[in-house]
Amino acid sequence: MEASLMLHVLTHNILPVFSMLALGFLLGRFGKISRDEAAAVNRVAFLVLQPALILPLIASVDLSAFRFDALVIYALCQTGTFIIAFVVARRVFGRDTVESWLLAMATVFVNSLLYIYPISTLIYGGAAALPITAIVAWDASVTFAFFIVTTDLMANRRAKPMDSLRRVASNPVLIAIVLGSMANLIALPVPEPLLTAMHFAGAGAAPLTLFALGVILSSHAILPTPTVMAISGIKLLAFPLLVWAALHVAPLPEDWNKLFLLNSAGPSGAMAFALAMLHGVRTDAIAPVIIWTSLLSLISLAALA
Template sequence: MFDVLTGNILPVFSVLALGFLLGRIGMVSGIEARAINRVSFIVFQPPLIFLLIARIDVASFPVRPLALYACAEIVAFVLTYQIARRIFGREVAEAWLLAMAVVFVNSLLYIWPISVLIYGLDGVTSIGAIVAWDSTVAFAFFIISIELLSGDRGAGAAVASMSRNPVLLAILLAVLTNLIALPLPAPLVTALDFAGAAAPPLTLFAVGVILSASPLVPTPVVITIAGLKLVLFPLMVWALISQFSPGDPAAPQFILNAAGPSGMMAFSLALLHGVRSDAITPVIIWTCLLSLIPLALLA
């Protein structure tokens, strides 16, 4: 466990921690970090997502555990949304993003690089399946739904904005490329690989800086949402796979991913659409910190 923690998990986490530290001491400002985050989102994440989806072998997906994982996401999302709305009285858009923070794990930018370090690129088929699912269906769902729910623009403007969203366009092009088995020229793959490799460290660093301005004292809503993310969601994934796909060799990686920290896109979407984020932000901070040991144990 110690070797996995120090050799694979902490090096990735250290980029986020570095951003947090430099933000705390004022060496990097929130304005600078937001600019970095925006550049990463619109320039470097699209090639990363495109190559992952375009080259992935869908036929190798562990279909049953992936379907069970998706079921756990749906149930946990609905439950968290109801808790955020009915118990804590949060507005619709904020409750929506708090529920997203429970089920949308930081798999692409955090769990994926950690898993590649541990298992090698050929040993992360299950994590790749989750990343593909979350990067296409789940991510697109949250981008589109929060555009409509946030109420900061009309339906026509929301549709126009989505049609220009580089991540959504990358997802669409990657799915089409995969479906028709379009060969990609080697120079293009090299360029996309080179650009995409910048997305995880840049995003982790920028978000670390932005999160450094947030209070760390947990409130009841933060404790509840973080608990649902770190305890309930992994238990749901484990229970469903154990019950309906017992002994599945893909199970450990699905549980590993479920135990990861909240995806930072919940915060990014809140920032983009002016949604209250005083609970979303510390949820991300605390789940990043508290997930270190469970990830080391499960890896």
């Protein structure tokens, strides 16, 4: 990519989205927004805005246009990378099981919905960004649900099965995933007034979540420890390299190869951090991983886009 075009993509499409995370981080560092205030904003975004964004997206996505072979390859790359990261965190750095699980999650659960999706839509438009929509649908309906359930079960091993089931069943994001999937599968149209309300609310999900995340992360040390460097390296180098190699084995359309690689090079998703906070897991490594992958992915995303 020409340097001028790369700079244009960086300044016009990537940095405007990243700016909400950076703004939250700066305001948090200077004490203008407290952690409690950010946590309240994040809770509203999680309970109300993210479900409103996810449900119509899953309900309306055209599954017939998906390249499921590409999704299978991507999922296999996620699985392989996750296993490597988990072993590194658990065996090499001696992190406990749940923290290692979430650190490994941070290497494969990219901030697709709230970061890569709006960036790709800005660059290519909604229709051309179909491969990113496919990954968002996959990660939202399968990957995210998997980590919500497994982390809850691992962190609450002494809890009664029915208690865990109630917590999982009452998760608003999971409810939105299930309802959106059912509406899609049975071709049930979402009522227009409800769709308008969800689009109105869902538009605030990405900026508010990124802003709140920036504030919350600002209270953590960002010094890259060996654990942080290793997990960030697996996320930013190993995972995209594996995706690139795997996608070129099969004869896939160039736009699917390009956008799947773009997504794999994105920063770690915030949900690993959110799940760690929810279950009382230490975040001294998870938080810096999100910060460093967010920063270091700026140039790679501009180059790949």
